Amino acid sequence: MQQFDVVIIGGGPIGIACGLEAKKQGISYIIIEKGPIVNSLFNYPMNMQFFSSSEKLEIDEIPFISKEAKPKRAEALEYYRRIVTSNQLNIHLFEKVLDTEKQGETFLVKTDKDEYQSKNVVVATGFYDIPNTMEVPGEDLPKVSHYYNDPHFYASQKLVVVGASNSAIDAALECWRKGAEVTLVIRGPEVGPRVKYWVRPDIINRIEEGSIKAYYNSTVKEIRPHEIVINSPEGVILLENDFVLALTGYKPNFAFLEKLGIELSNDPKRLPKYDPATMETNVDGLFLAGVICGGMETHKWFIENSRIHAPIIMNAIKHKMQSVAEES
Template sequence: MVIIVGAGPIGLATAIELKRRNIPAKIIERGCLVNSIFHYPKDMTFFSTSERLEIGDVPFISHNSKPTRREALEYYRRAAESYDLDIHLYEEVQNISGQDQNFTVQTDKDNYKASKVVVATGFYDVPKMMDIPGENLDKVRHYYDEAHAYAWQDVLVIGGGNSAVDAALETYRTNANVTLAVRDSQIKESVKYWVKPDIQNRIKNEEITGYFNTEVKEIRKNEVVLDTPGGTKTIANDFVLAMTGYKPNFNLMTSFGIDLTDDEDKMPVYNEKNLETNRKGMYVAGVVCGGMDTSKLFIENTRIHAEHIAGDIEKKLL
């Protein structure tokens, strides 16, 4: 039995590849199926085309050139059902003891024996905190859902990437008074090409107030303090959408016995050929392999991890 921690697209893909090799696998997920995608904004459209998100040769047919969050949720349910995968949802892995060929995976519901373990937990569960006064106020959100709640409110959006730009544009279109604070000198190059001109024009026309080379110094009940190139500015504020990004759960990985690199990326230590970590018999898969550099690994360029891992496990279990 192989235990896969995480029911994201790459966790599902790995279970599919193992099943194709007649190797039993069980997926354990602390949340819902493809939990990260479920927590994306409701109206989000992927940058990738649908075929680049496919797993297990299950066709992903989208109504448009770029699939939506809702279409992706339906697709991954269908992929899991197509292969009748053994998936335990809303069950959290708490400890992994033992050694290669004889692991014990302890959850909040049961204990499972496993010959191998694959960690495919992604990075969306832990937001990058700004560590500034007021960040713990109820009005501060590190996850953006939809725009309606912010109609006619003073909203500060923090960040210059896709999540921040989408949040700024959508809340603006519900008649929120939107300010965008960006640490860099411009919107990120990685922002979706069909969205970037929109945010640039809204800022140029002063429909959205944009502050660049700017840091948020403090969040207060009814205002925020910005450190801008023009000096300190205090503006009225009802909500803060801190789209500052996310990071892997490093504490979870180290508790599993996976070493991290000493540099700022904090990448898990693993063999690039088979993705086996320093803990023999334990593998990493998907975007979690990138550590803090969460911008270089995506579903489409980590799907191959499933084949590498399943192939290596097949050789070692023969």
């Protein structure tokens, strides 16, 4: 069984930043990622463009040069991949963590390939794996997806996009431009206020001119093989339909956090308990990094403002290691 000073669960940008910082400080580490390098970014839509500019996506002050001020998915994948390979980070890819339990002062991390021991664990798993479901009949039909990739797939199809955030609006516009007949179902009274500022006027104009139909203050009631039923202020509406993109957001794996013993707030935000000065949770030696720190407030933490978690965590671990060494 391999032993490390810290096991980092999650090989996204913040998990990579934690690995870089651990290596810099002489802390033995391993990063465990269930998919490819930056798995969550890999699963972003093919044409996705970041809200943040490239310098705000940099980690460890390694320059990120992009063609435009705001980089696209492919450029980010290349940037983070080069960081991992050029720094020879100790990262295990396509290895899924099955269980993590604390035995005395040591964590035992079990994966589908191996087992590891460590006195410290960093959870940097993000939130992109578990979608917020609508809980309506027909949501499990093959025509329904909570993830969007390539607009070409929906060309010449009747597509309903559920949601009003960046992912939903990007999908609606891209698919419409590839020839889909797009209808938006928006729970609130308007397009989301946090939609990218250069995209929001575009979607509003397309709605106002009638190119994209939008139902505001509306929800999906039922999905059928060739139809979709919508609750709207005008009453129940039945639409002919081929595909549904339910881009209603995602949430962290709260069950995993609770199994680790991390306390979560009882309100809908489900905020995990941790010390901002060290990022250590209520479980000694267990740290959180990145977007997962925000619970259901998934817009609170992102790459540009959670890069600081890496040095905070590794400084805390280094201090603990030094304290133990001095006591012995």
